[in-house]
Amino acid sequence: MDYQKLKSIIEGLLFMAGDEGLTKRQIADIMQFDAELAADLVYELHRDLAREERGVQVTEVAGAYRLTTHPDHAAYFERMAYTPTRSQLSQAALETLSIVAYRQPITRIDIEEIRGVKTDRAIQSLVSKDLIEEVGRAEAIGRPILYGTTKAFLDYFGLPSIKALPEPKHVDVEDALEEQTQMLFERIGERQMTIDEIPPN
Numbered sequence: 698m699d700y701q702k703l704k705s706i707i708e709g710l711l712f713m714a715g716d717e718g719l720t721k722r723q724i725a726d727i728m729q730f731d732a733e734l735a736a737d738l739v740y741e742l743h744r745d746l747a748r749e750e751r752g753v754q755v756t757e758v759a760g761a762y763r764l765t766t767h768p769d770h771a772a773y774f775e776r777m778a779y780t781p782t783r784s785q786l787s788q789a790a791l792e793t794l795s796i797v798a799y800r801q802p803i804t805r806i807d808i809e810e811i812r813g814v815k816t817d818r819a820i821q822s823l824v825s826k827d828l829i830e831e832v833g834r835a836e837a838i839g840r841p842i843l844y845g846t847t848k849a850f851l852d853y854f855g856l857p858s859i860k861a862l863p864e865p866k867h868v869d870v871e872d873a874l875e876e877q878t879q880m881l882f883e884r885i886g887e888r889q890m891t892i893d894e895i896p897p898n
Contacts, residue, residue, distance in 0.1 A: 704742045711764040718761030793819040795877040802843035
């Protein structure tokens with residue numbers, strides 16, 4: 698058995714799982730081997746990352762393993778989040794924000810099914826800008842995080858409530874998403890604001 702390859706696969710699985718993470722049982726089911734072996738391999742992966750002084754680490758939260766950034770590097774991540782060159786919303790972030798705004802509460806997996814691509818980075822960006830937040834947990838396997846918009850989102854787009862979002866004319870999901878994204882983009886232009894103008898928490 699190639700343990701190095703197995704650890705590499707688990708690292709990829711944890712990256713794909715994002716904030717929701719994976720339990721040893723879930724890893725075992727995916728890898729099709731014993732749960733205790735899964736736990737041992739995760740522990741070995743944790744040791745490898747620490748020994749190599751990598752920028753990510755394996756942490757365990759509520760019985761699920763996650764890949765997280767190193768806490769010693771927090772100052773750099775904060776600087777990255779608030780640097781002026783990153784203050785504007787990317788197209789990916791705007792599409793993700795549109796989905797959350799119109800379909801909240803919604804899980805990351807559901808967002809990805811609508812967009813057809815991974816959304817971890819876009820979600821992290823929106824959370825760091827206080828435009829979306831965790832609003833609960835879905836009643837599903839693994840209890841995935843549910844996301845919704847924040848008060849800062851309403852302030853940013855000049856909305857009295859989420860009910861004031863303009864309604865799209867299209868019924869088709871893909872066309873509706875494009876229209877919703879465009880409406881939010883136009884709303885940004887009307888407000889003539891940047892993310893930097895949102896007051897800090």
